Amino acid sequence: MSTNDTGFAVLQAPTQAATGPQPKNTRPTEGTDPPTYDQMSLKTYIFGALMVLLAILGTSVWLLAPYASPMLTVFLYSIPANCAISLFPHEPVLVDYGTAGLNIWGIALAATLGTLAAGFIDYKVFAPVLNLKRSADRYRDKNSYARANHWFYKTPFLTLAVAGFSPIPFFPFKFLVFASKYPLPKYLAALALGRFPRYCLLTLAGYHFNPPTWLVLATFGVMLLLVYFRKILELSRKLVVRLAGKANPKTAEQPDLKVYSAAMVFKSAVKAVRNIRSGRPLCVSLEVTHNCTANCLHCDKGPVVEDHPVGPDVYQKICQDLDPTLVQIAGGEPLMRDDLADIVRSVHRPGRPPFIAIITNGSLLTREKYLELREAGANQFSISIDFPDARHDKWRRIPGLFDHLSELVPKLVAMGHGDIVLNACFHRANYRLLPEIAVLAKAWGTKLNLSPYTDLRTNNKTLNLRHPADTEELDEIITSLYAPGGGSETVMTSEVVMRRFNDFYKTGFTPGCQAGQRYLVVNPDGTMTPCAMHTKTRYHSQEELLEKFVKNNQCGECFISSRANTEKSFRELLIDNLRFVSMSKESGRRAG
Numbered sequence: 001m002s003t004n005d006t007g008f009a010v011l012q013a014p015t016q017a018a019t020g021p022q023p024k025n026t027r028p029t030e031g032t033d034p035p036t037y038d039q040m041s042l043k044t045y046i047f048g049a050l051m052v053l054l055a056i057l058g059t060s061v062w063l064l065a066p067y068a069s070p071m072l073t074v075f076l077y078s079i080p081a082n083c084a085i086s087l088f089p090h091e092p093v094l095v096d097y098g099t100a101g102l103n104i105w106g107i108a109l110a111a112t113l114g115t116l117a118a119g120f121i122d123y124k125v126f127a128p129v130l131n132l133k134r135s136a137d138r139y140r141d142k143n144s145y146a147r148a149n150h151w152f153y154k155t156p157f158l159t160l161a162v163a164g165f166s167p168i169p170f171f172p173f174k175f176l177v178f179a180s181k182y183p184l185p186k187y188l189a190a191l192a193l194g195r196f197p198r199y200c201l202l203t204l205a206g207y208h209f210n211p212p213t214w215l216v217l218a219t220f221g222v223m224l225l226l227v228y229f230r231k232i233l234e235l236s237r238k239l240v241v242r243l244a245g246k247a248n249p250k251t252a253e254q255p256d257l258k259v260y261s262a263a264m265v266f267k268s269a270v271k272a273v274r275n276i277r278s279g280r281p282l283c284v285s286l287e288v289t290h291n292c293t294a295n296c297l298h299c300d301k302g303p304v305v306e307d308h309p310v311g312p313d314v315y316q317k318i319c320q321d322l323d324p325t326l327v328q329i330a331g332g333e334p335l336m337r338d339d340l341a342d343i344v345r346s347v348h349r350p351g352r353p354p355f356i357a358i359i360t361n362g363s364l365l366t367r368e369k370y371l372e373l374r375e376a377g378a379n380q381f382s383i384s385i386d387f388p389d390a391r392h393d394k395w396r397r398i399p400g401l402f403d404h405l406s407e408l409v410p411k412l413v414a415m416g417h418g419d420i421v422l423n424a425c426f427h428r429a430n431y432r433l434l435p436e437i438a439v440l441a442k443a444w445g446t447k448l449n450l451s452p453y454t455d456l457r458t459n460n461k462t463l464n465l466r467h468p469a470d471t472e473e474l475d476e477i478i479t480s481l482y483a484p485g486g487g488s489e490t491v492m493t494s495e496v497v498m499r500r501f502n503d504f505y506k507t508g509f510t511p512g513c514q515a516g517q518r519y520l521v522v523n524p525d526g527t528m529t530p531c532a533m534h535t536k537t538r539y540h541s542q543e544e545l546l547e548k549f550v551k552n553n554q555c556g557e558c559f560i561s562s563r564a565n566t567e568k569s570f571r572e573l574l575i576d577n578l579r580f581v582s583m584s585k586e587s588g589r590r591a592g
């Protein structure tokens, strides 16, 4: 951003503004100018402190002595009610002063002057703050900002005056004013022109209609709720987690950290409901290769195979058509694909589902690869672990793998993104070690997801838990793991689901499989199968899968976590996902 001689800041980055017709109120963009940034100065801090002091003063006077000096109170109250971080609604208060039979024009004028004071201080604080490099880098290159700025600068003064008068939210206009440093005198003049008649109308409405106090208070309450909606949403989320997490009280008390936004959780929840109702999958697993760097004793992947892989464009089309809530990028070992970042990019939709998880054994994962995939849009890295020590290497048949993970994982966790999960498939050879694996996850600062072994991949039945000798022991392990202080604070898998896993081992069968509907696998060649165990018949669309497999599916011979997680009730999905968000934030907070 460069500043011209009239005090305007001219955008460098926006494509449309730079290539199309220039806004009337800005100088033509000089594409070769380097972008310029502000720095925090003492003046900015002083205005920031002044804003806080006036907010406290205005709120206190209004609460303690609302009618001692009405004009002064309205003036002072209008500052916190109109500053950029607006604390309270303004409208019901003006209506209330109107009912008191005071000088209507005087009240409206006092409110306008308070609004102008707020606008002046706002400008002095937020114009520099929004033009700091770290702030500007977050919006200057965005097309949405370029477009908004382009349209705003067609008639900025009139736009501000109309927006100031109308009930539409004013903060987007403030943002454009501060970000582009629209001239302060013009901004204040437009503000006065729009706000004064609006305040007159509000005060007049109070005077003429004389609404009962309860109605004014109720309106105030509703508007306050709207202002603090996000905070209320966050508190509600914590409350739900607390109520649902009786067996795991530590999780409920975890502090807040913005690793995943409440908005993303909300969008994902809405999407999950829509997909369940419309028959679309919740989870699609893209098995981008069937080659693997490991040769695990519990898995059928490992040797080199010719799997005819499709490219990112095919995955993009498939994910657009299926529109799932969660995309797992798995294999084999997905990091064997050189174009993995492109695949992630092709599926990623900024600020919208799907949530993208990469399932890896970690052998090819490095700090650089992690950053590249994160940048491409990966939301989670799920790293397999079978044993809490070097026995892991023997099981995976990769020498030195455990040491590699011991060194790498804590470093990735220390970046504070809260996106690393350990993924343990448990079976007869390692189920007694689950508490130790949970301790390892805690020591590394990660979360832990658990999934029961299925013999359908290898036909090795000796790894199944035997009933009742093993399943009774697993019951005891679950009880002690999920007891307060038992070590489950890092375990994403809920106690209810763990008990279902053990029930599966007891009977060897869990009916009601919804593979192909709520969950499906896309093979490296772009064909679909209901799960990774039924791979002989390949399908070319979900419709074909539904018609030829799902309708007649009686299989219940596995209960892997992908199946268990997509067959939860909506209530379980919501609670477990909220708990997952809390755990991610806690993991990020600890790292930070």
Ligand code: SF4
Residues within 6 Å of the ligand: 456, 513, 514, 515, 530, 531, 532, 533, 534, 553, 555, 556, 557, 558, 559, 560, 563
């Ligand atoms: S129970 Fe469902 S997910 Fe498991 S093997 Fe059978 S069809 Fe596949």
